[in-house]
Amino acid sequence: MTESIRPGGTWSSAVEPLRPGDPRTVGPYRLEGRLGAGGMGQVFLGTSASGRQVAVKLIRPELAGTAHFRERFAREAAAARQVGGFHTAQVVDADPAAEPPWLATAFVPGPTLQQLVDADGPRDTVAVLRLGAGIAEGLAAIHRCGLVHRDLKPGNVIVAEDGPRIIDFGIAHESGADAMTRTGSVIGTYAYMSPEQVRGDALSPASDVFAFGSVLAFAATGRSPFDATTVPAIVHRVVAEPPQLDALATPLRELVGACLAKDPARRPDMDEVLARLSVTGPGVAPGAPGGAFGAAPGVAFHALPTQSAAAPPGGPDLPGALTAPAPATALSRRTLLLGGIGVAAAAVAVPAYVFRDSWLGSASEQDQTRPVARLEGHPQSPVCLAFSPDGRTLAAGGSAGELWLWDTVTRRTITKFEGEPPHVYRLAFSPDGRTLVGSCQDGTLRRWDVRTRTPLPGLSGFEALSIPIPYSLAVSPDGAVLAAAGGGTLQLFDLASGRRLKKIEAGEPSGVLFTPDGKAVATASRQRVLLWEVDGGEQPRTFTDDSVEFRFNRVLISPDGKTIGGAGPGVHLWDRATGRHTATLTSPHRRLEEAAYRPGHSMIAGGGFGLGPDDDVKDKTRAATGSTISLWDPKTGRVALTLTADLEESAGAPLLSALAFSPDGKTLAAAFSPSDSTIQLWQLA
Structure with a gap:
């Protein structure tokens, strides 16, 4: 998506006017304006016949031209419509057979967590724990439907006035199912991917737990716990090094550390996380004095047993050839096309992966011609x-x-x-x-x-x-x-x-x-x-x-x-x-x-x-x-x-x-x- 980022601690979720070549209707929805663009297509603000606002994601024709894509789109859209719960933006409609295919989700006004932290800085511990409880409820609802989100990141959490919402279920898929990635590509954002997702293994809800821990660390510090100056270095830290958690307060550090265990079996599930997080008190709108994410007195936290997030001795056994890491680069908050990524490290070799936006299948499908x-x-x-x-x-x-x-x-x-x-x-x-x-x-x-x-x-x-x-x-x-x-x-x-x-x-x-x-x-x-x-x-x-x-x-x-x-x-x-x-x-x-x-x-x-x-x-x-x-x-x-x-x-x-x-x-x-x-x-x- 093309992002508008303003200096001076401000953000904007303004809807852009429709352009001359844009459609005026998609399915039963009348389009009101543009919300943004991602690698898979354009997102519009739509209105149903009853006046309900939705976000309509219109797929690029070149992506929809393959049977593989349409099959995947239909399956994932159907699965995503099962998800309910207060802290998710529900998928309400889709038409995989349309020309081009489209998907509609509930429209949630507000900044993303990425925008809010970028504009106003990290949050305090109480606010982060409150945010975590809302995200955990949303993930628990997803996991109860037998699904895995696969792309939880700060840009996919909307901070609404009444609590966080998890968005972008277009890549949710059945637990244990094939990752539906093509050779040489991975769905997700590198700084918030689990080690098993980096390796291209089959994913379980534990992968979302790992991303959840990284998102909480970002909210508290303004950076991923595996932050580094190059993408290969980030990938290496995800799969082989402990997270950077020194800046977190003790209760939050213990929770995040447990979620970031390298072994999926050692991470708590979302029900266990929710059993130890209890939030009470009225919500506070983002930007209100005294809090963000609805931070308020009355937050109770029950610490998880401490689990080391360090990699096993010797590091993971990953396939692939070593390549020299690239210098630091300026990257968008949205997922980007990065070809030929490798990690030069003594004990780990990471294959070349392509990191990309939702549903993208290969490097050739990524639109490099548009600004990120x-x-x-x-x-x-x-x-x-x-x-x-x-x-x-x-x-x-x-x-x-x-x-x-x-x-x-x-x-x-x-x-x-x-x-x-x-x-x-x-x-x-x-x-x-x-x-x-x-x-x-x-x-x-x-x-x-x-x-x-x-x-x-x-x-x-x-x-x-x-x-x-x-x-x-x-x-x-x-x-x-x-x-x-x-x-x-x-x-x-x-x-x-x-x-x-x-x-x-x-x-x-x-x-x-x-x-x-x-x-x-x-x-x-x-x-x-x-x-x-x-x-x-x-x-x-x-x-x-x-x-x-x-x-x-x-x-x-x-x-x-x-x-x-x-x-x-x-x-x-x-x-x-x-x-x-x-x-x-x-x-x-x-x-x-x-x-x-x-x-x-x-x-x-x-x-x-x-x-x-x-x-x-x-x-x-x-x-x-x-x-x-x-x-x-x-x-x-x-x-x-x-x-x-x-x-x-x-x-x-x-x-x-x-x-x-x-x-x-x-x-x-x-x-x-x-x-x-x-x-x-x-x-x-």
């Missing part, structure tokens, strides 16, 4: 984005006098600098992630300490122009040198001291990048790409092609440093060693404003204007390309994937105004102007 999250709150469209080296922080700057730092794991703002700087055109992190440098509207280069979130002294040797010109920025791989290109010059600085090392007349540079070895700097200048030796003279190597008619807006360097490129009128590539022109990548965009190599891959992403200055803005087909990002495969010269932004309809033509990859290349962040002020995130396999 949106970061909201910027007064205007950001014009520059930069990931920190560890991928955990995303910096965003723009024209509204604000510089933002986002936590890419929680999707919450870390801080924002209001009114200073006046307008940031470009941003770059130092390789250690401690310093952020910005090129500003007033012609200055400024620095900030990321840890203390305070400004640092400016670059003393920098000469601002009398007419401020936006500078492009790059930091050398070793973190020693900052390159600033703009206003006819290329300037190099010692990043630590701010002292200028070199100033070169460089034509009209509009982009700058260091080569991976740090020995050279590339700039784009009109129809040429220039490569300057850091320790050499002021005569660059020139890369150009007679067919280039318009100026390059961005310079490109492949991750292996062997290819140099320029983007603007499409993408032109040269062999760095020989200077030979090797490829021209045709763009569906009138002009590329942003382009970059995907880290660790040969793929290039880029986007820009859909319309030219002489085009009619009413040409919606052409204008729509401004809301897309193309990913080229240079080997074939063709667009391999097109990403489409989730933008509101506007009279103006959209434009890609900022683009950045996370260091591991799995997350792409982008911003579009003029009508959209969000940062949109895509997850790539």
